[in-house]
Amino acid sequence: MTAVDIALFATVIGSIVLFGGAAVLALGWAFRSGQFSNFDRGAKSIFGPDEPIGEPTDSFPDMNDKRS
Amino acid sequence: MATTAALTTTVPQYSARERAQAAAERAAIDASCRGPVLFFAASAIVWLLVGSVLAILASVKLHSPYLFTASPELTFGRVRMAHLQAMGYGWLSLATVAALLWQMCRLSRAELVYPKLLICAGVLWNIGEFLAVVGIIMGDATSVEWLEAPAYAPPFFIAAVGIVSAWTVAVFRRRREQHVYVTQWYILGAIFWFPWLYLVAQFMIFWSTAAGVVQPIVNWWFGHNVIGLWFTPVAVGTAYYLIPKIIGRPIHSYYLSIIGFWSLALFYSWAGMHHLIGGPIPGWLASASTVGSMMMLIPVLAVAINHHMTMRGHFHRLRYSPALRFTVFGAIAYTLVSVQGSFEALKDFSEVAHFTHYTVAHAHLGVYGFVTMIMFGVFYYMVPRLTGREWASSTLIRIHFWSVAVGISIYFAGLSIGGWWQGRMLNNPNVPFANIVNYTLPYLFSRSIAGTLMTAGHLAFTVLFVMNVAGWGQQRAGGPTFFVEPRSDTARSEQLVGGREA
Numbered sequence: 001m002t003a004v005d006i007a008l009f010a011t012v013i014g015s016i017v018l019f020g021g022a023a024v025l026a027l028g029w030a031f032r033s034g035q036f037s038n039f040d041r042g043a044k045s046i047f048g049p050d051e052p053i054g055e056p057t058d059s060f061p062d063m064n065d066k067r068s
Numbered sequence: 069m070a071t072t073a074a075l076t077t078t079v080p081q082y083s084a085r086e087r088a089q090a091a092a093e094r095a096a097i098d099a100s101c102r103g104p105v106l107f108f109a110a111s112a113i114v115w116l117l118v119g120s121v122l123a124i125l126a127s128v129k130l131h132s133p134y135l136f137t138a139s140p141e142l143t144f145g146r147v148r149m150a151h152l153q154a155m156g157y158g159w160l161s162l163a164t165v166a167a168l169l170w171q172m173c174r175l176s177r178a179e180l181v182y183p184k185l186l187i188c189a190g191v192l193w194n195i196g197e198f199l200a201v202v203g204i205i206m207g208d209a210t211s212v213e214w215l216e217a218p219a220y221a222p223p224f225f226i227a228a229v230g231i232v233s234a235w236t237v238a239v240f241r242r243r244r245e246q247h248v249y250v251t252q253w254y255i256l257g258a259i260f261w262f263p264w265l266y267l268v269a270q271f272m273i274f275w276s277t278a279a280g281v282v283q284p285i286v287n288w289w290f291g292h293n294v295i296g297l298w299f300t301p302v303a304v305g306t307a308y309y310l311i312p313k314i315i316g317r318p319i320h321s322y323y324l325s326i327i328g329f330w331s332l333a334l335f336y337s338w339a340g341m342h343h344l345i346g347g348p349i350p351g352w353l354a355s356a357s358t359v360g361s362m363m364m365l366i367p368v369l370a371v372a373i374n375h376h377m378t379m380r381g382h383f384h385r386l387r388y389s390p391a392l393r394f395t396v397f398g399a400i401a402y403t404l405v406s407v408q409g410s411f412e413a414l415k416d417f418s419e420v421a422h423f424t425h426y427t428v429a430h431a432h433l434g435v436y437g438f439v440t441m442i443m444f445g446v447f448y449y450m451v452p453r454l455t456g457r458e459w460a461s462s463t464l465i466r467i468h469f470w471s472v473a474v475g476i477s478i479y480f481a482g483l484s485i486g487g488w489w490q491g492r493m494l495n496n497p498n499v500p501f502a503n504i505v506n507y508t509l510p511y512l513f514s515r516s517i518a519g520t521l522m523t524a525g526h527l528a529f530t531v532l533f534v535m536n537v538a539g540w541g542q543q544r545a546g547g548p549t550f551f552v553e554p555r556s557d558t559a560r561s562e563q564l565v566g567g568r569e570a
Contacts, residue, residue: 007276015268022260023333035248036326043322045247046175046313049082050090056316056385 093177100179101170102454104186106537108166109447111194113530115158118201120523122151127519131512141205149216150204156214156294157225158197160435162190163443164302165232168255170450171309172236175252176243180235189231196224212273212283214291222270229266233259250325254305257333261297265290281348285341292340295434300402301332303442304371307399310442310449311378314392315385320377328370335363342413346422354415361413368406375399390465395445397473401437405430420495425508426487429480436522437476444472444529451536460535468528475521478514486511 030036047053082090126148129135136142173180180186200217203209208218217225236259240252248256269290272278278286312319319325338360345354379396386393408430411417421427448465452458459465486508493499493507534540 004276008272008278008282011268011271015264018264019261019337026256027330030248039322039326042247042249043312043318045245045249046309047316047318048090048094049086050088050094051313052082052316053318054316056389057313 094174097173097177097179098170098453100181101173101183104180104183104190105166105170105450106454107187107190108162108169109451110533110537111190112159112162112166112443113526113533115154115162115197116526117523117530119151119154119159120519120526122147122154122201124516124519124523126151127512127516131509131516140207146205146207146209149209150201152214153197153200153204153216155435157193157200157217160299160439160443162193162197163447164258164299164439165190165193167306167443167446167450168236168258168302169232169239170446170454171251171306172239172255175245175249175309176239177245178239178242180239181242182235185231186235189228189235192224192231193228196221196228199224210274212287214294215269215273215287219274222266226263226267226270229263233263249309250319250322250329251305251309253326253329254301254308257329258298258301258305261293261301265293265297284344284347285349285353288343289337289340292343293337296332296336296339299435299439300336301329303398303439304328304332304402306442306446307371307375307395307402310391310395310445311375311399314389314395314449315379315382317378317382320374320380324370324374328367328374331363331370332367335360335367339364339409339413342418345413345415345418358413358415361410364406365410368403368410371399372403390459390462390469391445391449393445393469394441394448398438398440398442398445401433401441401476405433405438408433420488420491422491424487424491424494425483425511426491429483429487432476432483433480436472437480441472441476444468447529447533451533455536455539457536457539459532460540461532464528464532468525468532471521471525471528475518475525477518478521479518482511482514482518486514 035042044053051057125136125142126144129142129144129147133144140146169180169186196217200221203218203221204216209216210218236255240256269286272286273283273290277283308319308325339357341349341353341357342361345358347354375396386396412421412427412430421430448459490504490508493504
């Protein structure tokens with residue numbers, strides 16, 4: 001086995017560990033930090049006081065102009 | 069249907085002060101990322117035009133091969149590679165960066181810090197792109213699809229991508245919104261996966277060369293994952309932000325959207341080897357890829373069901389919102405192209421479709437019908453909010469939409485039909501090869517017409533963008549341009565949400 005082969009194997013094995021490891025860590029963090037505990041709140045997190053649920057954001061000034 | 073949708077949603081009441089505060093915060097966030105996002109967006113559009121010219125040239129040369137034969141720079145091989153570079157790493161990647169930066173700032177509710185360094189990243193990316201396209205035209209291309217850029221271009225890409233990824237993570241770490249929205253998951257996945265894929269592919273193919281059959285394996289592991297783990301996550305994530313935001317209704321099933329993200333992360337990277345079905349690679353490798361490709365039906369159907377159910381009862385808004393129209397077109401194309409892709413990975417299907425124009429049609433339905441259309445959608449939504457100016461002409465938007473929508477439809481239909489019969493005839497030893505070539509000519513001609521239509525749309529889009537950034541468009545205090553004034557719709561929405569103060 002040459003040095004090149006070893007470097008290539010290290011890349012492949014390293015990738016598997018890094019890709020897989022990162023996914024496991026991210027998933028673990030998401031569970032611990034409660035990202036999956038309230039899906040309803042999650043879905044609504046993109047809405048706020050200036051662009052609330054029920055108001056289309058592509059709309060006319062006389063309706064709900066919130067473009068800053 | 070609209071009644072059910074609106075009544076099941078609890079609408080919180082906000083005071084005028086709360087609204088003003090939130091609007092000011094959003095304005096500050098948009099202002100912080102304005103420079104780099106508009107720079108990435110503008111340079112993306114430049115490469116869209118360059119890529120379109122190269123595309124038409126390549127397409128015409130397939131049915132009129134004697135065009136520009138005196139010029140080695142304009143041979144099909146070079147022009148086609150340069151087209152792929154200009155579109156893949158120029159238009160699509162730069163548009164993807166613009167979209168992901170803006171959305172990450174908004175969703176994290178955090179300002180972008182040191183925006184000038186991101187502009188440097190944009191400059192580096194453009195230098196790399198220029199070197200790649202000109203280098204290929206001058207004959208320096210490598211023979212690796214999706215990695216054709218000559219050796220002097222990748223260092224610029226790597227530096228630029230590194231800065232973009234680091235800045236996106238920096239914005240995420242400064243977030244004020246504690247919940248990580250599904251779009252952010254997709255963006256974080258993309259900015260982690262792409263630099264890694266690119267580095268590993270460069271390393272294993274060019275720097276420390278993997279021998280023999282391992283090279284195409286690495287090549288298609290990379291080539292397929294650029295689509296699936298770089299363009300797709302950002303485009304799908306964008307649809308997950310834009311559709312609910314534009315129609316003012318949360319995602320139908322947030323749970324399903326999370327399942328969609330994690331199943332994409334789990335299965336997509338398996339799928340690349342279906343490009344090598346029938347090639348000299350170990351049988352189990354191609355089979356595993358076919359399994360991975362079929363498993364992709366899970367995330368794809370999750371996204372399809374979710375987007376459809378979110379839009380249900382709100383399809384009439386497609387008349388009013390250009391951004392929604394492009395985004396929904398892209399989302400539908402995503403479902404079509406992904407389901408088609410899963411079945412194309414089957415070995416029996418590949419026997420006919422592989423190495424024909426059918427595959428080219430499939431590829432364009434993906435990168436154009438799906439990704440490009442969603443990028444147009446996010447530009448229509450994002451740019452007026454960054455420049456504070458309205459789109460100048462809804463006629464031009466209409467021209468843009470219809471020429472690219474009709475263009476990609478002709479493109480897909482022509483090459484799918486022609487390519488399928490081309491494959492059938494190639495499998496029949498009694499059909500002379502020259503007959504097959506002649507048979508495909510009308511279909512190739514239809515592609516040139518489609519490409520010209522799409523380019524006309526790109527020109528309309530460029531004019532709109534330049535007018536907007538230069539401040540030529542009419543200045544409006546209101547939201548983005550509508551095709552039709554949705555007054556009756558407005559009245560109905562207000563009625564449905566219980567006469568809430570607008």
